[in-house]
Amino acid sequence: MVNTIFFIALGIAIFLLGLLFLTSSLKIISKHKVKTLIEKYTGNIYLSIFIGFILAIMMQSSSMITIVAVSMADAGLLNLYSAAGIIMGANIGTTIAVQLYAFDLYSAVPYLIFLGSILRFQKQKTFKFIGNILLGFGIIFAGLKIIDIAVSPLRNFSAIKNFVTMTENPFYGIATGIVMALIMQSSTFCIAMLQVLANVKIMPVYNAIYIVYGLNIGTCSEALLISIATNKEGKKIAIFNVLFNLIGxxxxxxxxxxxxxFLKFITPGNVSLQISNSHMFFNIASTLLVLPIMKYLFYFIEIMFENGSK
Structure with missing residues (x-):
């Protein structure tokens, strides 16, 4: 058991190191430039969604983009309407990376790490950028493989079986997702863990879907906490982010x-892809659901704050 815990912890550490390499290379734009992009392209809701989507892919964090939006609102540079599209697009954008983790690319790990290491130390920025991405993905897949091997024996523990059975209940499944998101503050890592657990037949996809719902709600926590110290507009944006995921x-x-x-039908036999797709389609569908009722949602948020100030 001690060895299992050690190797799971080692796999998680290696995964997070790879994620650090990946995100540091993808963050090719500064927070200042993010603010400039948001200011410039938030007039049209559909363009705002697209910008949020692109920014999330580049920064690998919907939470960070929401925090930027909240801070901009506090500075009087953004309002709820302008931020809504950015938030919805960012939620979709963060689902893209985990799609890659659903494929068996473990055999490519040595080549990704070797080539990435060489390119990373080149003087030319383009080579450095490509090297960091390759190295990041290589380390991530190495970490996932270690976790994959380490968690296999856990199938035999009754406590693990009982916990997994418990997550079949929607309440416990969603609560598990919220707690995971609060602890890790990274839906990318949590989805990857669910994929690993599904691959070794510990976590059924059906249970994982409930956890995915909870993850989407839980990742709102950081922006919600930061909004406490902001003005009303900043708080409204944070509340919209929560309501968006709650409605979905x-x-x-x-x-x-x-x-x-539906997930089994479109990706039969690939449990990892079913989980990453459950995350992606949830956020796409939530956006499509919220778009037609946005003005009513804004009205509801306004009423909340009017009643709260009385």
Whole structure:
């Protein structure tokens, strides 16, 4: 058991190191430039969604983009309407990276790390950039493989079986996702862990879907906490982020059985892809659900703050 815990911890550490390499190379734009982009392209809601999507891919963090939006609102540079599209696009953008983790690329790890290491130490910025990305992905997949091997024996522990069975209950599944997001503050890492657990037949995809709902809600926590120290507009943006994910969860919850069947139908035999797709389609569908009712949602948030100030 001690060896299992050690190697799981080692795999997690290696995964996070790879994620650090990847995100440091993808963060090719500064926070100042992010603010400039948000200011410039938030007039049109659909363009705002696209900008949020691109920024999330580049920064690998929807939480960071939401925090930037909240801080800009506090400075009087952004309002709720302008930020809404950015937030929805960012939620979709963070689902892209985990799609790659669903494929068996472990055999490519030595080549990714070797080539990435060489390119990383080149003087030319383009080579450095490509090297960091290759090295990041190589280290991430190495970490996932270590976790994959280490967690296999856990299938035999009754406590693990009981916990997994418990997550079949929507309440416990969603609560698990929220707690995971609060602890790790990274939906990317949490989804990758669910993929590993599904691959070794510990976590059923059906249970993982409930956890994915919780992850989306839990990742709102950082922006929500920061908004406490901001003005009303900053708080409204943070509340919108929570409501956006809550609406998606409320709509999807009674349809989970059919959603699971849909995921199995489009990606049969690949449990990792089913989990990453559950995350991606959830955020896309949530955006499509919220778009037609945005003005009512804004009105509801305004009423919340009017009543709260009385």
């Amino acid at each position: 969860t409320i709509v999807f919850l009674p349809l989970t059985h059919y959603y699971y069947k």
